[in-house]
Amino acid sequence: MSSATGRKGNGFHMRTVNGGTPERIPTADALAEMNNAMMQPGKRAVRTMSAAHSEARIVYKDNRGEVLLRPATSAEADMDVKPEAERYAPGDRVVVRPVSFDPEKRTHQVFREYTGTVVSWGSPHYYVRAERTDEYGEGVRPCRVHELRPAAADMTGTLPPFADDQDVRAVLSALRTAGVTLAALSTNPGSSCADGAFVTPEPGDGNTGVRVSYMIEGWVEETLKARKDAKRRAEERTARNAALDSYAEALRAAGWQVFHVASASTVTPRTMHLLVWPPASAQA
Structure with missing residues (x-):
């Protein structure tokens, strides 16, 4: 069987073991592993192998498991890899x-x-x-x-694209000063979201103001559980109404203009979110 040869490139390969995080290794080491897996005596430890164009999938019989080898991209070749x-x-x-x-x-x-x-x-x-x-x-x-x-950083109080918005930052600061708990969204496995206030710019071209919501289990509207269960729906609406009322009180005390955005399609009161504007001094 012919040995593996590398195509011209940046001198690095990425090695992935059992679907984990790819590790950068010299291309010479990657080609040596491919050649060892194709020839005796190394071939005896290989269950299956496929290789083409300097890429390979090797499934070992021993505790090395499944190994994937591929040429590194330019960005991967340039990145700083610590010991x-x-x-x-x-x-x-x-x-x-x-x-x-x-x-x-x-x-x-x-x-x-x-x-x-x-x-x-x-x-x-x-x-x-x-x-x-x-x-x-x-x-x-x-x-x-x-x-x-x-682990990715949790998103607390707002989304990354809005973290530098002047009004969003000001609202978050006012809420923190008032002791309001901010919602936290997590994208990490095994982590849960924290309920609390969530702040975003009012969506839509030309719209002004900042939207303040009460997030429950990662939802700023009714959760899926609430949509299927009337008791849960009533509990969430009560909690959301109370939370948004407390946010409104805190923001008005800090000089913000506050408007309750309520649903017109429900018999019981249902505040969906707040729409707030900066104090007059901040707008001048």
């Missing part, structure tokens, strides 16, 4: 994609992802504590680097 021991620091939040190897069946099982916090480094593992005790890897679990990726 494994310096990728994360104690206290860093990470997403764990845990992989378990069954030595008897000689197979791998990939479990559900969860969010955790790095405790320490002890070569070749990072020790990560799960944020929820009922997740796989309860307590502290040793993780290889390819099982980890940085």
